[in-house]
Amino acid sequence: MKLWKGRFSKAATSSADEFNASIEFDQRLYKDDIKGSMAHAAMLGKQGIIAADEAELIIKTLKEIEADIEAGKVEFTIESEDIHMNIESVLTERIGDAGKRLHTARSRNDQVAVDIRLYLKEEIAAIHQLLAKLMETLVDLAEQHQDTVMPGYTHLQRAQPVTLAYHLLAYYQMFKRDASRFADCLDRMDYLPLGCGALAGTTYDTDREFLAKELGFKGICPNAMDAVADRDFAVEFISCCSITMMHLSRFCEELIQWSSVEFSFVEIDDAYSTGSSIMPQKKNPDMAELIRGKTGRVYGDLMSLLTIIKGLPLAYNKDLQEDKLPVFDAGDTLKASVNIFTEMIATMKVKTENMERAAKYGYMNATDAADYLVTKGIPFRDCHEIIGKIVLHCINKGIAIEEMSIEEFKSFSDKFEEDIYDKIAIRSCIKAKKSKGSTSFDSVKQQLADIKSGK
Numbered sequence: 529m530k531l532w533k534g535r536f537s538k539a540a541t542s543s544a545d546e547f548n549a550s551i552e553f554d555q556r557l558y559k560d561d562i563k564g565s566m567a568h569a570a571m572l573g574k575q576g577i578i579a580a581d582e583a584e585l586i587i588k589t590l591k592e593i594e595a596d597i598e599a600g601k602v603e604f605t606i607e608s609e610d611i612h613m614n615i616e617s618v619l620t621e622r623i624g625d626a627g628k629r630l631h632t633a634r635s636r637n638d639q640v641a642v643d644i645r646l647y648l649k650e651e652i653a654a655i656h657q658l659l660a661k662l663m664e665t666l667v668d669l670a671e672q673h674q675d676t677v678m679p680g681y682t683h684l685q686r687a688q689p690v691t692l693a694y695h696l697l698a699y700y701q702m703f704k705r706d707a708s709r710f711a712d713c714l715d716r717m718d719y720l721p722l723g724c725g726a727l728a729g730t731t732y733d734t735d736r737e738f739l740a741k742e743l744g745f746k747g748i749c750p751n752a753m754d755a756v757a758d759r760d761f762a763v764e765f766i767s768c769c770s771i772t773m774m775h776l777s778r779f780c781e782e783l784i785q786w787s788s789v790e791f792s793f794v795e796i797d798d799a800y801s802t803g804s805s806i807m808p809q810k811k812n813p814d815m816a817e818l819i820r821g822k823t824g825r826v827y828g829d830l831m832s833l834l835t836i837i838k839g840l841p842l843a844y845n846k847d848l849q850e851d852k853l854p855v856f857d858a859g860d861t862l863k864a865s866v867n868i869f870t871e872m873i874a875t876m877k878v879k880t881e882n883m884e885r886a887a888k889y890g891y892m893n894a895t896d897a898a899d900y901l902v903t904k905g906i907p908f909r910d911c912h913e914i915i916g917k918i919v920l921h922c923i924n925k926g927i928a929i930e931e932m933s934i935e936e937f938k939s940f941s942d943k944f945e946e947d948i949y950d951k952i953a954i955r956s957c958i959k960a961k962k963s964k965g966s967t968s969f970d971s972v973k974q975q976l977a978d979i980k981s982g983k
């Protein structure tokens with residue numbers, strides 16, 4: 529039965545009902561919807577808008593309906609369109625007139641707005657937990673790999689030696705910012721739209737502050753029209769998901785490269801790899817590739833919601849019903865991705881010898897050789913040129929810089945002394961970094977200490 533049937537002289541066709549309905553996907557809001565309705569009923573009772581015993585009956589029955597939904601005993605119908613009207617219909621079936629009074633002083637517009645906010649507040653709490661676990665895993669790995677030397681890249685060309693711990697802590701910082709972005713998003717979202725009515729407020733003496741307190745919001749939306757019309761908080765949520773997926777995706781791209789035979793820096797555990805249906809030797813990094821692929825989908829969710837909202841005149845329009853699919857998809861995808869990613873990196877094998885070997889070739893100590901000449905009083909630009917010539921010479925001979933004899937060094941500059949060998953040894957290059965936040969062993973140790981002390 530349609531709750532709004534009064535004005536209509538004809539029933540909707542079944543195709544229109546089907547097209548209009550959102551119950552198929554918004555039923556996952558049932559807990560939030562019931563929570564919001566229970567607070568609303570309590571407020572109506574407290575304010576004397578409905579009788580106190582009716583409020584109690586509504587609350588009690590809503591609790592029962594929630595348990596029945598959980599037990600799979602409630603059948604939702606397309607005719608009742610969405611989760612809000614499905615629950616209201618069941619309520620009215622069970623308690624008659626008292627159920628019909630629940631919708632006093634509210635509209636589905638403020639109802640759906642509060643439901644999504646309640647849903648997203650929980651979603652963000654879950655994401656925060658998953659990100660915390662990921663960051664913890666990165667710190668554990670970084671602690672184990674403070675002495676694991678590897679090439680640092682720019683343009684995917686070997687650039688300067690770094691430690692794996694340093695590389696991992698770079699990602700730690702990204703995920704830390706992601707977590708704080710979600711916290712900011714939550715902060716702006718944390719205002720209650722319930723009690724705003726359809727768009728203009730209501731004529732009843734409601735207590736929205738009471739509702740905010742009951743439902744755990746830090747305040748109320750100050751303008752009713754804004755409260756029912758905008759979904760910027762949902763856009764912001766998907767945007768936070770997109771940025772986090774972007775970081776995961778970059779890391780996945782690296783793991784895909786690192787697990788290739790060409791790199792052989794890591795081996796992803798069998799439990800997080802798949803084989804080929806035709807090539808028996810294959811072991812593929814599917815989890816990492818999927819996260820990279822799903823990142824594209826989450827970006828699509830963001831674009832989809834932005835586009836849904838961009839042309840809507842104030843206040844509510846049915847277009848907004850389409851907000852849920854991208855919001856749910858982005859949250860689901862991010863949570864699944866962070867989870868599997870954390871498990872995957874916690875179990876992967878790091879091939880430290882291969883990383884170190886790779887770090888030794890590729891002239892990554894060239895900058896340090898130039899810095900050596902700077903200490904001898906030569907301007908950096910000139911040092912750069914001298915070392916450039918040395919590198920070319922070494923490439924032609926097929927040797928590393930440190931494989932030149934001291935006479936060879938001196939033929940490029942008489943400032944070279946025996947101590948050059950020590951200065952350009954791979955661990956010396958790392959150790960010699962003095963700037964704050966560098967890859968030096970001491971700096972990484974400090975970064976880890978700062979993380980642990982919550983700085």
Ligand code: ARG
Nearest residue numbers: 550610636637640844848849
């Ligand atoms: N199912 C609707 C949505 O998700 C609920 C709000 C409907 N409001 C209305 N005035 N038709 O947006």
